[in-house]
Amino acid sequence: EVQLVESGGGLVQPGGSLRLSCAASGFTFSSYWMHWVRQAPGKGLVWVSRINSDGSSTSYADSVKGRFTISRDNAKNTLYLQMNSLRAEDTAVYYCAIATPGGFYWGQGTLVTVSS
Amino acid sequence: QLVLTQSPSASASLGASVKLTCTLSSGHSSYAIAWHQQQPEKGPRYLMKLNSDGSHSKGDGIPDRFSGSSSGAERYLTISSLQSEDEADYYCQTWGTAWVFGGGTKLTVL
Numbered sequence: 337e338v339q340l341v342e343s344g345g346g347l348v349q350p351g352g353s354l355r356l357s358c359a360a361s362g363f364t365f366s367s368y369w370m371h372w373v374r375q376a377p378g379k380g381l382v383w384v385s386r387i388n389s390d391g392s393s394t395s396y397a398d399s400v401k402g403r404f405t406i407s408r409d410n411a412k413n414t415l416y417l418q419m420n421s422l423r424a425e426d427t428a429v430y431y432c433a434i435a436t437p438g439g440f441y442w443g444q445g446t447l448v449t450v451s452s
Numbered sequence: 453q454l455v456l457t458q459s460p461s462a463s464a465s466l467g468a469s470v471k472l473t474c475t476l477s478s479g480h481s482s483y484a485i486a487w488h489q490q491q492p493e494k495g496p497r498y499l500m501k502l503n504s505d506g507s508h509s510k511g512d513g514i515p516d517r518f519s520g521s522s523s524g525a526e527r528y529l530t531i532s533s534l535q536s537e538d539e540a541d542y543y544c545q546t547w548g549t550a551w552v553f554g555g556g557t558k559l560t561v562l
Binding site for chain 1: 496498510512547549555
């Protein structure tokens with residue numbers, strides 16, 4: 337069974353940093369591209385970033401480019417999102433997700449609140 | 453630019469059927485999409501992948517009450533025999549250089 341478990345969310349001041357993790361199990365982690373998607377309170381789903389299977393290629397939404405860094409550790413089956421220079425508008429639940437031949441899988445999300 | 457358009461809200465009565473629409477932007481009518489359900493205070497749940505020819509493949513455990521169809525740039529999600537637990541937000545999604553989501557449709561079961 338595919339499982340994605342996010343962690344690392346919390347309250348951070350504007351301008352601060354946070355690193356999110358996504359622990360994966362139930363599939364061959366090193367074979368799949370991974371994604372981060374966020375959802376601000378009361379709003380819709382927004383794609384944030386993706387990384388290819390070996391970590392050599394990444395892509396970001398314009399809103400986070402230059403501030404967020406996606407990475408992965410295939411030995412630990414873990415995906416990361418390093419978030420720097422955080423802003424109030426980054427407040428959201430952050431989900432990790434994958435697309436497989438069998439469909440899409442989502443984690444339960446981790447809440448990031450940027451506030452002073 | 454790849455854009456997905458959804459109506460913000462829909463409603464239907466318990467036991468009835470409802471058809472939700474997702475429209476692909478001009479020039480992208482051949483794209484496949486995915487439908488996801490998000491019940492209140494929960495994370496998204498994958499429902500199905502829907503191709504331009506209307507063929508679709510559903511996620512594990514998705515009831516037969518959920519089906520998909522396509523016409524041109526429109527992608528549809530039909531839910532029959534509506535139940536109270538179907539009250540949720542429904543998002544369509546596609547993928548190109550990045551994932552793209554529609555704005556979501558809030559379904560109310562009356």
